[in-house]
Amino acid sequence: MAEIQSPRGTRDILPDEQPLWQMVRDTASYTAEQMGFRPITVPTYESLSLFRRSIGSGTDVMDKELFLVRGPHTEPGKEEYALRPEGTAGIVRAYIEHGMSSLPQPVKLYSIVNNFRYDRPQKGRYREHTQISIEYLGDSSAFADAWVIYCTYRYLTELGLNNLKLIINTLGTPAERNTYGEKIQEVLRPIIDSLTGDSQTRLEKNPLRILDSKDANDQEALASVPPLRSFLGEESSARYAEVLALLDQWEIPYEQNDRLVRGLDYYNHTAFEWLIQGNEGQQSSLGGGGRYDGLVGQLGGPATPAVGAGLGLERVMEAIQAQGGEEVEKITPDIFVVAADETSKKKAMEIINLVLNEGWSVDTALGKDGISSQMKSANRSGATIALIIGEQELSTQSVQMKILATGDQENITESDLVAKLSDILGQACDCDNCSK
RNA sequence: GUGGCUGUGGCGCAGUUGGUAGCGCUCCUGAUUGUGGCUCAGGUGGUCGUGGGUUCGAGUCCCAUCAGUCACCCCA
Numbered sequence: 001m002a003e004i005q006s007p008r009g010t011r012d013i014l015p016d017e018q019p020l021w022q023m024v025r026d027t028a029s030y031t032a033e034q035m036g037f038r039p040i041t042v043p044t045y046e047s048l049s050l051f052r053r054s055i056g057s058g059t060d061v062m063d064k065e066l067f068l069v070r071g072p073h074t075e076p077g078k079e080e081y082a083l084r085p086e087g088t089a090g091i092v093r094a095y096i097e098h099g100m101s102s103l104p105q106p107v108k109l110y111s112i113v114n115n116f117r118y119d120r121p122q123k124g125r126y127r128e129h130t131q132i133s134i135e136y137l138g139d140s141s142a143f144a145d146a147w148v149i150y151c152t153y154r155y156l157t158e159l160g161l162n163n164l165k166l167i168i169n170t171l172g173t174p175a176e177r178n179t180y181g182e183k184i185q186e187v188l189r190p191i192i193d194s195l196t197g198d199s200q201t202r203l204e205k206n207p208l209r210i211l212d213s214k215d216a217n218d219q220e221a222l223a224s225v226p227p228l229r230s231f232l233g234e235e236s237s238a239r240y241a242e243v244l245a246l247l248d249q250w251e252i253p254y255e256q257n258d259r260l261v262r263g264l265d266y267y268n269h270t271a272f273e274w275l276i277q278g279n280e281g282q283q284s285s286l287g288g289g290g291r292y293d294g295l296v297g298q299l300g301g302p303a304t305p306a307v308g309a310g311l312g313l314e315r316v317m318e319a320i321q322a323q324g325g326e327e328v329e330k331i332t333p334d335i336f337v338v339a340a341d342e343t344s345k346k347k348a349m350e351i352i353n354l355v356l357n358e359g360w361s362v363d364t365a366l367g368k369d370g371i372s373s374q375m376k377s378a379n380r381s382g383a384t385i386a387l388i389i390g391e392q393e394l395s396t397q398s399v400q401m402k403i404l405a406t407g408d409q410e411n412i413t414e415s416d417l418v419a420k421l422s423d424i425l426g427q428a429c430d431c432d433n434c435s436k
Numbered sequence: 437g438u439g440g441c442u443g444u445g446g447c448g449c450a451g452u453u454g455g456u457a458g459c460g461c462u463c464c465u466g467a468u469u470g471u472g473g474c475u476c477a478g479g480u481g482g483u484c485g486u487g488g489g490u491u492c493g494a495g496u497c498c499c500a501u502c503a504g505u506c507a508c509c510c511c512a
Contacts, residue, residue: 005485005502005503008502008503008504059510060509060510060511061510061511064437064509064510065510065511086511086512115512117510117511117512119509119510119511120437120438120509120510121504121505122505122506122507123505123506124512125510125511125512126512129511129512130512131512196509198509198510212510214508214509215508262511263510263511264511285511285512286512287511287512288511288512310512311512312511312512313512314512315512316512338470338471338472340470340471341470370469370470371469371470371471371472372468372469372470372471372472373472374471374472375470375471375472375473376471376472376473377472378471378472379472379473380472380473386471386472388470388471390470391470392470400470400471402471402472404472404473407471407472407473409471
């Protein structure tokens, strides 16, 4: 055990995992941009008050999971910052600060953000995790909701994930939400003693959150609470129906769930969550989102309707791994250059320069002496071709070209080298994204 | 924040009733001073998570602590 370890709840993604990790990230960016979302980068930490005003106290994220940031001379209560626990608040802050409300609406933004929550770590739950956060601002239509969901759907299916499940609900307008909250209080207050401690606290602070309690007694008590749907006005019901109809048209399967509330306070109308089925543990949620029409206004901007989503990229990666899917090839060099002795190393360095300029990837172990150990390195590097240079080659202006997989070797004059390498590497590599 | 289980070389593991810390893989060297994979031989690497305690003696027993993991809570 090393003396110094990575901080609790953080993890390293090592070189072997990087091809998959980068593919997960790149596909996220690609899908978002393909669907009109433009990239934005915002700071890793923001004013504490930003999160206080957006996420809302009474949520776990604010009450017990925030990483606070202070300067060495910060007076209490002044200049307080926090590492972001989620991406939306910072992006909305930037939208307001840079006057994006006077851009043509809607404004569609996305960002890949690392988020921090001071949770107790567990499989699939880290104190630092990465999300793609997509935000569709300035459009109140049901179509915007569907577009955001469609984007997340396309992303997840593009990665080859099956066993996906979309659950969806509507929370109605803030007024309808409040009315419903009061109804919950009215029904549950007389039997408050039968609820869990958490639910008792929530009954006063945030009654809707009781809905997704997993406790059997809580669920039993909730049976006598009418569904939220029965409190919706005609407009809200019609809006919800329209969202569902749009999902049907894109053939996105979903499951309605009256109890889906989500942990952040700013949602209204549509709320949704993506689950991965199979590992029915608690960490089956890949992410989710919803409409947050009040948020821009709450943060001091002009009243602006908006909808967004966030997906946890570590969980997406783990879901791919769990499916055993998506072979991502290890990154290996095209060419490995070997020099037999000191004088050959100079020529080897020229050759390296030449083939790098041609765009091939190169590795070498010129720090090692001896052809044998260099060839060993060449083999382990996974290179397609080894180029070997020694006294004989120097005197004949040539190199030995060896195909490592077969062991075939031939002597090539330097002037033919590039053409010959093109032949072989052109055949050997048929991927789209390599440098050739 | 609550509860269960687990911490032994880089990785995966063994270690009997307390009595000199081991194996496999990896890594390094050599057989093979102009050619890798296979094979064989040798070698590096551990104050047994950390700190106390019991004992003549602790990887092993006790306590604490840290970390991992699982389940709550909640989320991504």
